[in-house]
Structure formats: structure tokens, C-alpha cells
Amino acid sequence: xxxxxxxxxxxxxxxxxxxxxxxxxxxxxxxxxxxxxxxxxxxxxxxxxxxxxxxxxxxxxxxxxxxxxxxxxxxxxxxxxxxxxxxxxxxxxxxxxxxxxxxxxxxxxxxxxxxxxxxxxxxxxxxxxxxxxxxxxxxxxxxxxxxxxxxxxxxxxxxxxxxxxxxxxxxxxxxxxxxxxxxxxxxxxxxxxxxxxxxxxxxxxxxxxxxxxxxxxxxxxxxxxxxxxxxxxxxxxxxxxxxxxxxxxxxxxxxxxxxxxxxxxxxxxxxxxxxxxxxxxxxxxxxxxxxxxxxxxxxxxxxxxxxxxxxxxxxxxxxxxxxxxxxxxxxxxxxxxxxxxxxxxxxxxxxxxxxxxxxxxxxxxxxxxxxxxxxxxxxxxxxxxxxxxxxxxxxxxxxxxxxxxxxxxxx
Amino acid sequence: xxxxxxxxxxxxxxxxxxxxxxxxxxxxxxxxxxxxxxxxxxxxxxxxxxxxxxxxxxxxxxxxxxxxxxxxxxxxxxxxxxxxxxxxxxxxxxxxxxxxxxxxxxxxxxxxxxxxxxxxxxxxxxxxxxxxxxxxxxxxxxxxxxxxxxxxx
Numbered sequence: 001x002x003x004x005x006x007x008x009x010x011x012x013x014x015x016x017x018x019x020x021x022x023x024x025x026x027x028x029x030x031x032x033x034x035x036x037x038x039x040x041x042x043x044x045x046x047x048x049x050x051x052x053x054x055x056x057x058x059x060x061x062x063x064x065x066x067x068x069x070x071x072x073x074x075x076x077x078x079x080x081x082x083x084x085x086x087x088x089x090x091x092x093x094x095x096x097x098x099x100x101x102x103x104x105x106x107x108x109x110x111x112x113x114x115x116x117x118x119x120x121x122x123x124x125x126x127x128x129x130x131x132x133x134x135x136x137x138x139x140x141x142x143x144x145x146x147x148x149x150x151x152x153x154x155x156x157x158x159x160x161x162x163x164x165x166x167x168x169x170x171x172x173x174x175x176x177x178x179x180x181x182x183x184x185x186x187x188x189x190x191x192x193x194x195x196x197x198x199x200x201x202x203x204x205x206x207x208x209x210x211x212x213x214x215x216x217x218x219x220x221x222x223x224x225x226x227x228x229x230x231x232x233x234x235x236x237x238x239x240x241x242x243x244x245x246x247x248x249x250x251x252x253x254x255x256x257x258x259x260x261x262x263x264x265x266x267x268x269x270x271x272x273x274x275x276x277x278x279x280x281x282x283x284x285x286x287x288x289x290x291x292x293x294x295x296x297x298x299x300x301x302x303x304x305x306x307x308x309x310x311x312x313x314x315x316x317x318x319x320x321x322x323x324x325x326x327x328x329x330x331x332x333x334x335x336x337x338x339x340x341x342x343x344x345x346x347x348x349x350x351x352x353x354x355x356x357x358x359x360x361x362x363x364x365x366x367x368x369x370x371x372x373x374x375x376x377x378x379x380x381x382x383x384x385x386x387x388x389x390x391x392x393x394x395x396x397x398x399x400x401x402x403x404x405x406x407x408x409x410x411x
Numbered sequence: 412x413x414x415x416x417x418x419x420x421x422x423x424x425x426x427x428x429x430x431x432x433x434x435x436x437x438x439x440x441x442x443x444x445x446x447x448x449x450x451x452x453x454x455x456x457x458x459x460x461x462x463x464x465x466x467x468x469x470x471x472x473x474x475x476x477x478x479x480x481x482x483x484x485x486x487x488x489x490x491x492x493x494x495x496x497x498x499x500x501x502x503x504x505x506x507x508x509x510x511x512x513x514x515x516x517x518x519x520x521x522x523x524x525x526x527x528x529x530x531x532x533x534x535x536x537x538x539x540x541x542x543x544x545x546x547x548x549x550x551x552x553x554x555x556x557x558x559x560x561x562x563x564x
Contacts, residue, residue: 025414348476348477348478349450349477350450350479351477351478354418354535354537354538355415365450366449366450366451367448367450371451380451380452380453381451409419409424410424
């Protein structure tokens with residue numbers, strides 16, 4: 001490489017996201033709910049328009065020009081995803097509706113057929129409901145048990161307890177890479193090594209890590225990796241399941257329909273090759289194409305800048321908010337993504353959320369789809385601010401100022 | 412800021428800080444649990460109805476929730492005492508109207524009495540469920556004398 005790409009300034013980056021310049025209740029939007037969903041750059045929005053304006057058509061079917069173009073873009077996106085997470089082959093990349101569907105696919109097609117009474121599925125105390133309920137469903141059906149790795153008061157996995165739970169009964173370990181509620185980064189690589197030493201396959205729920213941490217599935221050696229497009233600057237309704245080819249080959253289809261078949265007769269149907277066997281029906285074509293564009297955009301900003309800027313925001317956020325009397329952080333793990341969950345003495349998160357909103361500040365309040373984690377900390381809910389690379393320290397100042405107003409009103 | 416001040420009126424902040432009729436009613440003959448899974452709000456409503464007169468003798472509530480849900484429960488208990496079950500249902504209907512009416516319409520505030528304090532909720536559709544939890548739980552308690560879990564989701 002001879003000419004290095006000039007890094008965009010934060011102003012240039014923000015200009016790529018048209019929504020960031022809108023007003024909310026007459027105030028500039030301060031969007032700090034990125035763990036719920038990220039905003040979309042115009043490069044992604046334009047890709048969706050371009051698809052509908054110029055080459056909308058169904059893929060893998062038509063012999064006409066438009067279908068060929070759509071198929072090419074759709075498959076190009078698959079390659080972009082493959083390269084992004086450094087998968088070995090494009091056959092290992094399945095487009096789904098999102099993390100939830102990816103996990104359900106693994107639960108139903110990989111785990112359920114081999115699950116017997118007395119077997120176990122291992123998750124942690126900090127999982128999102130989407131990494132709890134699919135397992136409960138298959139466990140209930142098969143008489144298997146869901147076991148839970150405990151966490152300590154800072155919100156970290158207790159590793160010794162995790163090792164004790166790795167018995168021959170465990171048929172899969174399914175673990176969040178990053179906690180959606182409190183931001184803890186779990187030591188997934190070490191956990192995968194321990195699990196593999198016992199012959200236990202591992203699913204990594206990367207819904208909250210894919211947008212913050214560079215992921216290399218060949219380095220991690222995870223068997224499955226699930227993530228959603230909308231948390232990495234792509235639209236909703238598109239997600240990815242990475243699975244090792246050796247597993248996919250043995251797995252029965254998750255859903256039946258068009259495109260996933262090779263030949264169909266009323267006596268017998270043979271299935272399409274990988275990855276199409278797992279993409280029944282007309283998929284979210286524009287979503288997949290836009291996901292590819294989102295990843296290209298993400299790469300153009302660069303994971304180096306992203307992780308540096310986001311850790312700065314996290315550190316700044318912690319330091320500014322810790323000066324507020326009566327504010328307590330929930331989740332103080334050593335390794336954290338740019339997510340801050342907190343409580344204010346005597347003030348319910350929902351009241352905080354409403355009052356911040358009036359100042360244009362968007363945060364998430366509630367249980368964050370992680371009720372068992374809230375129970376673990378003995379709290380009903382938290383307020384969560386989650387940062388993206390397009391956020392600024394000035395926005396964190398607005399958040400802090402607004403929190404002070406809330407405290408004043410309730411005092 | 413006006414909308415916010417209307418939502419968090421002094422009355423609401425006061426009932427949040429010093430909820431009336433907070434606690435249990437061991438001798439009650441109507442009781443229900445309410446739960447909003449979205450935000451984790453929990454409430455229990457205890458109602459004691461005099462069987463002879465048919466009047467609500469006493470109401471208490473306990474639980475954890477936001478200022479809007481706590482104040483709403485507290486104000487509700489103060490309004491229910493001495494009312495018949497029929498009157499309590501009417502109050503519930505009036506309350507629902509107050510919190511869900513189109514913000515452009517102009518309800519006659521004079522007729523709403525103490526319920527007028529909930530007018531501000533209309534501007535915040537996401538908070539209607541918070542304000543309603545106690546009321547739904549109250550209706551459920553009146554309908555069932557047994558313990559029932561209800562949800563505003």
C-alpha cells in the first residue's frame with residue numbers, strides 16, 4: 001500500500017449519519033442507545049435506495065439481468081461478511097433475520113436432534129433473553145437442563161465456576177461475547193479452549209461485540225457465531241449465523257421452502273448445498289446487500305479508530321458520571337465495551353429516560369431483555385448509555401448535565 | 412420543558428416521595444399482583460370491601476416502580492375509599508380516558524377532579540403503561556378475590 005487512507009474527522013463521520021443532525025423536542029439529538037440499535041450512514045441508506053431504484057428482483061432464480069445483478073450483490077455481501085469475521089469459506093455464512101433467529105437455528109438444527117434427557121445446555125447469568133429462551137424451549141422438549149454460569153459483583157464470569165460446570169453432560173456452551181446490559185467483555189477465547197478440551201461446541205453471541213471488537217472466527221475457533229446487522233450500522237431484519245462447515249453439513253434444515261431445495265417431489269426432497277440449505281424462501285435481499293455496505297463503511301472507519309475512540313468515550317463517561325452524587329454504576333468489569341449502566345438513588349430509570357428524552361438524549365431504560373441479570377444485582381432496572389464511534393465527549397457532557405437536572409427535580 | 416412539568420407535577424412528585432396507603436392489608440377480601448415486564452414494575456393491590464354496604468372500606472398497595480406508577484397507585488387508593496365497586500369501575504374508565512385522550516382534544520378539567528393530574532401522561536405515550544398498572548391491577552383485584560398476576564404488556 002502506497003497511499004494511506006486519510007482518517008475521517010469526527011465531524012465528517014457524523015455528517016455521514018443524516019439522523020444525527022435532527023432535533024428532538026427542540027434539542028439536538030444525543031443518541032446514546034446504540035446497544036439497542038445503531039444509526040445508519042447514508043452509504044447504507046443509499047444502497048437500499050439503489051437496490052430498489054435500479055435492480056430490485058429475486059435472487060438465485062431469474063435468468064434476467066436484474067436478477068443476476070441482485071444475486072451478485074447479495075453474494076458479494078456474503079463474501080464481505082466472510083472476510084470481515086475471517087471465516088474459512090462463504091458456505092459458512094448464513095443470512096438470517098438476526099441474532100435471535102441465528103441462535104434458534106442452532107438450538108433447533110444442531111442441538112435439539114442430539115439432546116437427551118439429563119443433558120445440559122450451558123449459558124451465563126448475563127445473557128440476553130434471546131440466548132436464554134431458545135435453549136429453554138429445546139431443553140423443555142427433551143428433558144434437558146439449562147445450567148447457568150454465575151457472575152461476580154462487578155459483572156464478570158466466575159471462571160472457576162465455569163470450569164466446574166463443563167461436564168460431559170453439556171451439549172453446547174452458548175455465551176455472550178459482550179453483555180448488552182452492562183458491557184462486560186467475556187473471555188470467550190479462553191472459554192472456547194476450555195470447552196473444546198472437553199469436546200463441547202460453543203456458540204458466541206456477538207450481537208454486542210461485532211460493532212466494537214474485531215472478530216476472527218478462525219482465531220476464536222468458535223463453532224457458531226451469531227450477530228445482527230442493525231447493531232453494526234445495517235438495517236433491521238438481517239443477521240448472520242457463522243457455523244463451521246463440518247457442523248452445517250450434518251445439520252438438518254431449519255425451515256423448509258423455496259431456494260433451500262435441490263429437487264422436490266412428493267416422495268422425496270433433496271436439499272440445496274451450503275449455505276442455501278439454511279436460507280429458505282426469499283430472503284431479506286436488500287438487508288443483506290445493505291449489511292455488506294455497512295461493513296464496508298465500518299472498515300473504512302477502521303476498527304483501530306473505532307476501538308480507540310469508543311474506549312476514550314467509555315473512560316470519559318465513567319469519569320464524568322462518577323462525579324454525580326447518588327449515581328451508581330452497574331457492571332464494573334475490567335474489560336468493557338462502551339456501555340454504561342447506572343442507577344440514581346431513589347429515582348426510577350423510566351423517569352430518568354423520559355426526562356433525558358426531553359433534553360434530546362436517547363438512552364435505554366428498563367431490564368434490557370436480561371431479567372435474570374437484573375435479579376442477580378437485586379435491581380428492577382437500569383438506565384443504559386451506549387456509545388458508538390460517532391458519539392462525542394460533548395454529548396456525554398449533555399448527558400451528565402441532563403442527569404443533574406433529573407436529580408434536582410426529584411430532590 | 413412544559414410537557415415535562417405537566418407530567419411531573421408537584422402532586423405526582425409528592426405522592427412518589429410519600430405514597431399514601433402504602434403497605435399490606437392482611438384482612439382484605441380482594442387482592443391482585445400486577446407486573447410490567449418491559450420495565451420490571453411490580454405492584455400488589457389489597458382491597459377490603461364491606462360485604463353489607465358494598466363500599467370499599469380500605470385500599471393499600473405495595474411494590475416497586477417509577478414515579479408515575481407509584482404516584483398513580485397512591486392517588487388511586489385515595490380516590491377509592493368509600494366508593495362502590497361500580498363507582499370504582501367508573502373511575503377506572505375516567506382514568507383511562509384521561510391518559511389516552513388525544514392531546515388535541517380539550518377535556519373539561521373541572522370534571523376530572525383529582526384525575527386531572529394525569530393529563531400530562533398523554534404527551535408521553537411510552538408512559539401510559541406505567542400510569543395504568545395500578546388501575547388494571549385494581550380492576551383485576553375487584554374481579555377476583557383470589558391472587559392473580561396481571562400484566563400491562
